[in-house]
Amino acid sequence: xxxxxxxxxxxxxxxxxxxxxxxxxxxxxxxxxxxxxxxxxxxxxxxxxxxxxxxxxxxxxxxxxxxxxxxxxxxxxxxxxxxxxxxxxxxxxxxxxxxxxxxxxxxxxxxxxxxxxxxxxxxxxxxxxxxxxxxxxxxxxxxxxxxxxxxxxxxxxxxxxxxxxxxxxxxxxxxxxxxxxxxxxxxxxxxxxxxxxxxxxxxxxxxxxxxxxxxxxxxxxxxxxxxxxxxxxxxxxxxxxxxxxxxxxxxxxxxxxxxxxxxxxxxxxxxxxxxxxxxxxxxxxxxxxxxxxxxxxxxx
Amino acid sequence: xxxxxxxxxxxxxxxxxxxxxxxxxxxxxxxxxxxxxxxxxxxxxxxxxxxxxxxxxxxxxxxxxxxxxxxxxxxxxxxxxxxxxxxxxxxxxxxxxxxxxxxxxxxxxxxxxxxxxxxxxxxxxxxxxxxxxxxxxxxxxxxxxxxxxxxxxxxxxxxxxxxxxxxxxxxxxxxxxxxxxxxxxxxxxxxxxxxxxxxxxxxxxxxxxxxx
Numbered sequence: 001x002x003x004x005x006x007x008x009x010x011x012x013x014x015x016x017x018x019x020x021x022x023x024x025x026x027x028x029x030x031x032x033x034x035x036x037x038x039x040x041x042x043x044x045x046x047x048x049x050x051x052x053x054x055x056x057x058x059x060x061x062x063x064x065x066x067x068x069x070x071x072x073x074x075x076x077x078x079x080x081x082x083x084x085x086x087x088x089x090x091x092x093x094x095x096x097x098x099x100x101x102x103x104x105x106x107x108x109x110x111x112x113x114x115x116x117x118x119x120x121x122x123x124x125x126x127x128x129x130x131x132x133x134x135x136x137x138x139x140x141x142x143x144x145x146x147x148x149x150x151x152x153x154x155x156x157x158x159x160x161x162x163x164x165x166x167x168x169x170x171x172x173x174x175x176x177x178x179x180x181x182x183x184x185x186x187x188x189x190x191x192x193x194x195x196x197x198x199x200x201x202x203x204x205x206x207x208x209x210x211x212x213x214x215x216x217x218x219x220x221x222x223x224x225x226x227x228x229x230x231x232x233x234x235x236x237x238x239x240x241x242x243x244x245x246x247x248x249x250x251x252x253x254x255x256x257x258x259x260x261x262x263x264x265x266x267x268x269x270x271x272x273x274x275x276x277x278x279x280x281x282x283x284x285x286x287x288x289x290x291x292x293x294x295x296x297x298x299x300x
Numbered sequence: 301x302x303x304x305x306x307x308x309x310x311x312x313x314x315x316x317x318x319x320x321x322x323x324x325x326x327x328x329x330x331x332x333x334x335x336x337x338x339x340x341x342x343x344x345x346x347x348x349x350x351x352x353x354x355x356x357x358x359x360x361x362x363x364x365x366x367x368x369x370x371x372x373x374x375x376x377x378x379x380x381x382x383x384x385x386x387x388x389x390x391x392x393x394x395x396x397x398x399x400x401x402x403x404x405x406x407x408x409x410x411x412x413x414x415x416x417x418x419x420x421x422x423x424x425x426x427x428x429x430x431x432x433x434x435x436x437x438x439x440x441x442x443x444x445x446x447x448x449x450x451x452x453x454x455x456x457x458x459x460x461x462x463x464x465x466x467x468x469x470x471x472x473x474x475x476x477x478x479x480x481x482x483x484x485x486x487x488x489x490x491x492x493x494x495x496x497x498x499x500x501x502x503x504x505x506x507x508x509x510x511x512x
Binding site for chain 2: 050051054055058059061062065066069071072073074075076077112113114115116118125127155156157160173174176177178181182185188189190192229232233236237240241243244245246247249250251252280281282
């Protein structure tokens with residue numbers, strides 16, 4: 001299917017699924033996930049710097065207002081990303097692309113979301129968050145008849161400081177600390193710290209960034225890396241970065257990152273790709289699960 | 301660190317009182333402008349024209365809001381700040397030529413803007429990044445919108461605000477820039493922090509052991 005294709009998605013069941021995706025987008029942009037909110041509260045408890053404390057208090061007040069009023073947490077409601085785990089036997093599969101496009105348009109109008117998609121060549125904004133190549137849909141085919149759609153509206157401020165490096169493979173993992181710390185220093189206050197830093201190692205260059213973004217935006221804070229060596233390295237990186245003192249919004253203090261999440265893929269002998277993607281504190285995500293019986297479940 | 305409540309338009313005296321770390325709440329008119337709007341403002345000045353709204357003593361807000369059209373006008377849904385660094389290439393000239401007294405954004409700005417703030421009497425303040433719902437609460441009315449051809453995020457939105465803040469003075473009119481000062485301190489720690497991490501990796505990361 002090409003970048004421009006937009007198959008239709010009518011029938012009443014499809015309409016239910018469309019509404020499910022719209023509601024997941026609404027939840028994602030108006031309700032901060034509990035793991036992120038609790039990490040921010042912990043950061044406030046530990047913080048002694050008055051400027052950083054004031055920023056964290058404003059963040060938490062904002063989160064509360066957004067939840068209570070149903071307004072987006074952040075006005076940058078992002079570029080919409082869908083990570084789909086598509087059960088090959090799910091009857092909805094043929095219409096799913098059309099469903100996601102229509103859900104994006106409907107959510108833009110009804111929540112509302114900021115119309116963010118712009119043609120990079122002609123500077124035209126279609127006004128509905130769609131266009132060539134967007135919303136971004138990543139497909140993973142899985143066994144069975146379930147469909148899980150991770151909905152991630154990702155802001156442009158944190159995306160703007162993404163990094164891809166291809167250090168000499170001979171240096172291997174020892175090149176990693178410099179790359180991560182430099183990325184955090186170059187990002188400074190721009191990605192709205194405290195952030196979650198996703199680090200993707202290996203694969204092709206695109207793989208490194210893809211798994212880095214998934215690690216930053218999808219993996220929950222407080223979840224442990226299944227690889228014990230990487231779990232230890234993540235903890236060391238968090239402590240090292242936070243010792244730099246960049247702090248909330250670059251104003252100093254104890255918390256610059258809420259977590260560092262590492263993922264990896266095997267690589268080519270000649271390449272050692274390292275991708276780094278930041279997720280701002282305003283982590284927008286939700287999960288839509290469509291069971292074979294047709295029931296739709298939305299969680300965060 | 302003092303707290304100030306200011307009304308627009310701002311005088312030079314208003315902003316010369318402010319020092320980095322101070323907290324400000326603004327009441328009056330603020331005007332949003334992002335990359336394209338900054339470029340267009342400067343193009344107008346260069347061609348000898350006038351911007352669609354008077355910016356002398358004015359407040360520019362780096363913001364692309366979420367808005368909703370109502371039967372009578374527009375309603376602001378969320379309107380936190382965008383990353384100010386992108387406007388660094390324009391801001392010094394905007395302060396100089398248009399007489400803007402306060403910039404509101406997030407993430408910090410650079411040396412050119414810091415110099416312009418000192419020379420012409422202006423400040424750069426930050427609103428908490430990502431706090432779009434909180435900001436919208438202080439926006440009482442959309443007074444007008446210009447340049448909608450740039451798209452909703454990039455248009456020039458004119459807001460009437462009450463007690464808009466807390467805004468933290470990050471660049472004052474005396475050459476201080478607290479975010480870049482803090483980032484310079486962080487950079488000094490870079491080599492030591494990286495060196496320690498490399499040592500940890502060398503000591504714990506035995507590839508042959510991991511392969512078993």
